[in-house]
Amino acid sequence: MEEVGTMSNIFCSFKTKESLVLELSKKIASYLEVAIKEKGKASLLVSGGSTPKPLFERLSNIDIAWDKVTIGLVDERWLDSKHKDSNELLVRSNLLQNFAKKAKFIGMYLEDIDVFQADSKCSEIYKEKLFPFDVIILGMGSDAHTASLFPLNEKLEEAYNLENENLCISIKPTTAPYSRMSLTLKAILSAKNIILHIEGDEKLKVYEEAIFLNDKYKKPIVSILNQNIKDIEVCHA
Numbered sequence: 018m019e020e021v022g023t024m025s026n027i028f029c030s031f032k033t034k035e036s037l038v039l040e041l042s043k044k045i046a047s048y049l050e051v052a053i054k055e056k057g058k059a060s061l062l063v064s065g066g067s068t069p070k071p072l073f074e075r076l077s078n079i080d081i082a083w084d085k086v087t088i089g090l091v092d093e094r095w096l097d098s099k100h101k102d103s104n105e106l107l108v109r110s111n112l113l114q115n116f117a118k119k120a121k122f123i124g125m126y127l128e129d130i131d132v133f134q135a136d137s138k139c140s141e142i143y144k145e146k147l148f149p150f151d152v153i154i155l156g157m158g159s160d161a162h163t164a165s166l167f168p169l170n171e172k173l174e175e176a177y178n179l180e181n182e183n184l185c186i187s188i189k190p191t192t193a194p195y196s197r198m199s200l201t202l203k204a205i206l207s208a209k210n211i212i213l214h215i216e217g218d219e220k221l222k223v224y225e226e227a228i229f230l231n232d233k234y235k236k237p238i239v240s241i242l243n244q245n246i247k248d249i250e251v252c253h254a
Contacts, residue, residue, distance in 0.1 A: 026228065026242055028251045034071070034216055037254035041214065042075040044250075045152055048210045052151040053085050060147045061120075062200070062208070063112065064091045064156040064164065065104035068216055072154075073112035083119040088112065089147045091155060091205070092165035093125035094195040095132040095187075102195065123147055125185070125198045132187045132196045139185040139198055148184065150208035153200075157215050160192065161223050161236035165199035167192060168235055177202045177233065177240055206246045213241070213251045221253055 031037035045061070052059035063069060090104050098105040105124045113122055123146045127135050157163050166176055167190040176186045176199065184204040189196045205211065215224060226236070233240040242249060 025245060025247065026249045026251050029253070031252070031254040034254045037214075037216070037252055038071045038075050041212070041252050042072055042079060045076055045154070045212070046079045046081050048152045049086055050081055052209070053082050058085045058087070059151045060087045060089065060149070062089045062091050062147065062150055062153045063108060064154055064214075065093075065107050066156050068156055069154065069214060070107070070111050072214065073108065074114070077112050077115040077117035080116045083117045086117075087121040087123060087147055088117075089123045089143065090125050091153060092197055092199040094197050095126060096195060097128075098124060098126055121146075132189075132198060135198065136183050136185055136187050140183040143184045143204075148207075150204070152210045153205055153208040153212070155205070155211065155213045155241065157213060157220060157223065157238050159219055159223060161227055161238045162190075162193075163213070163238045163241060164205065165190065165197035166202075166237040166240070168237060173234055173237065175201075179203045202240050205241065206244065208247070211241070211247055211249050213238075213249055215251065215253050224251065224253070 049059040049061060093104045094102055096103045113120060125139055127138060155163050160168055165188050170188055172186060172188045181201055181203060184200060185198050186201050188199055227238050228242055230236055230239050
């Protein structure tokens with residue numbers, strides 16, 4: 018593993034995806050154990066997609082006090098939790114297994130309410146059940162979106178507003194299916210430990226372009242990487 022610091026980012030490069038998953042899972046478990054030791058509980062917020070599946074599986078096999086951990090989502094498609102594209106289903110199927118089946122899970126999706134009416138309710142639940150956040154694992158798309166903060170979306174200004182007291186914001190992407198709920202920038206940056214997990218040459222190129230850009234509306238990952246509030250650990254293989 019090679020570690021390099023740039024701006025507020027700590028970049029860790031791994032030779033293989035397997036070594037990344039091994040080391041990152043141990044790091045996450047360590048952060049959770051520290052939180053449990055300090056306050057008797059810990060919260061972990063994770064992202065969807067195909068990239069984190071092996072990480073979830075490996076993490077679930079690490080024996081920590083999972084009964085003291087509450088797991089939530091960074092973002093969610095506004096779909097029933099049994100839908101094949103639900104992030105909740107992904108997490109339940111890959112992370113809430115083995116030792117980690119003892120963890121509590123708090124979903125974002127709320128039945129019988131329109132996503133654009135659910136910001137405050139979702140935020141209240143997250144504040145009560147998950148906040149403060151101990152560990153957040155972010156992903157990044159090839160379009161530089163992270164969470165469900167998509168490029169040039171009309172809701173980005175609200176999502177980036179650090180005076181916004183809501184932890185969650187509803188968003189309808191123009192470049193991806195389904196309406197969604199996402200954490201706001203302020204909510205993400207509030208976490209004690211923030212990790213960006215990316216894999217492959219394409220994602221590395223997007224990351225390298227983003228750290229030299231200031232346009233957080235065209236490349237939303239810029240809002241996370243190029244700020245002076247919190248260090249971001251970037252893990253790539």
